[in-house]
Amino acid sequence: MESGNQIVEEPIIEVQGLLTKFDDHVIHENLDLSVKRGEVLGIVGGSGTGKSVLLRTILGLKSPDGGNIRVFGKDLEMLPEDERRAQERRWGVLFQEGALFSALTVAQNVQVAYREHLHMGQKLMDELAAVKIAMVGLRSGAADLFPSELSGGMKKRAGLARALALDPEILFLDEPTAGLDPIGAAAFDELITDLAHTLGLTVxxxxxxxxxxxxxxxxxxxxxxxxxxxxxxxxxMLQSEHPWIREYFHGPRARAAFAGK
Ligand SMILES: Nc1ncnc2c1ncn2[C@@H]1O[C@H](COP(=O)(O)OP(=O)(O)OP(=O)(O)O)[C@@H](O)[C@H]1O
Structure with a gap:
């Protein structure tokens, strides 16, 4: 139920008064969000409410149209390019489908970040990639496989290994269990919890x-x-009277997920 991490009250991410829009289509208005260091935070909402856009905006892939976002106490929009890149090295992202480069092996996918951000020899890159690959529960032989040779669950794990390449402090996940069967999804949940706890990640x-x-x-x-x-x-959530929250957390699927918890 919980990551078991040590949670620090001081926010690692702070979103204040965020406004985002596409032309006249307002997605977020006056949105506030504070994420504590060490916590695992889930973002839920109906389809099209702007969950993915919020992630992309926090990551600096879309500029806010108003308000501000501070990660590690700094506003990405205000940072010069080199500091912005340094900031980006402190987080890892797993988009849906793992977003792996299809022409690269799993190990090479993990090493993209090393090539981009660090200067190190091939032997060290191979060793580091092997550690990350083991960390996400893939057998060592998976390092030399191409994404097309991986199952859905293995792809997610490979994407996760890539997201962890630079030892991030924050891990962003977009629909991590989408497309996995229930057993694969449960195993992935367990992996995220273990990693968050062991590495002290904010998720x-x-x-x-x-x-x-x-x-x-x-x-x-x-x-x-x-x-x-x-x-x-x-x-x-269970105590909220808001209609959508009630529907979501008291609906038949929620009751099923609750059973035995
Ligand atoms: N690049 C874009 N250009 C125009 N509109 C966009 C763009 N990206 C997202 N939107 C719109 O922003 C809104 C929020 O999209 P977003 O993908 O964040 O929703 P979501 O909450 O993640 O939905 P879902 O749960 O269905 O994935 C949608 O109406 C979407 O059409």
Whole structure:
């Protein structure tokens, strides 16, 4: 149910008064979100409420149209290019499908970050990639496989190994269990929890998966009405009277996910 991490109150990510839009289509307005260092935070919300756009905006892939975002106490928009890149090295991202380069092996995918950000010999890169590959529970032989040779679950793990390449402090996950069967999804949830705990990671994940919320998240942020309408624990969600939150956390699927917890 919880990462078991030591959670520090001081925020590692702070979003204040965020406005994002595409032309006249306002996605977020006056959105506030604070993520504590060491917590596993799940972001939920109906389809099209702007969960992925929020992730992309925090990552600096889309500029805010208003408000500000501070990660590690710094506003990416204000940073010169070299500091911005240094900032980006401190987080890892796993997009849906793992977003692996199809022409590269698993090990080479992990090494992309080393080539881009660090200067080291091939032997050291191979050794570091092997550590990351083992860390995500892939057997060593997987290092030399191409993405097309991997199952869905292995692809996710390879993507995770790549996201962990530079020992990030924050891990961003977009729908980590989408497309996995229930057993694969449960194993992936366990892996995320173990890694978060062992490495002291802060994890921010967008997910629709109630089992994942129950298994991994310390807190949940609910996106609706263009902002975060509630942030808190599962118990806080269960006590909310908001119609969407009630429907989501008291619906038949939620009851099934709750069973036995
Ligand atoms: N590049 C873009 N250009 C125009 N509109 C966009 C763009 N990216 C996202 N949107 C719009 O922003 C809104 C929010 O999209 P987003 O993908 O963040 O939703 P979501 O909450 O992640 O949805 P889902 O749960 O279905 O994945 C949608 O209406 C989408 O059409």
């Amino acid at each position: 921010v994940m967008v997910t629709h998966d109630l089992d994942t919320l129950y298994a991994t998240c310390d807190r949940i942020a609910v996106l609706a009405e263009r902002r975060v309408i509630l942030i808190g624990t599962i118990d806080d």
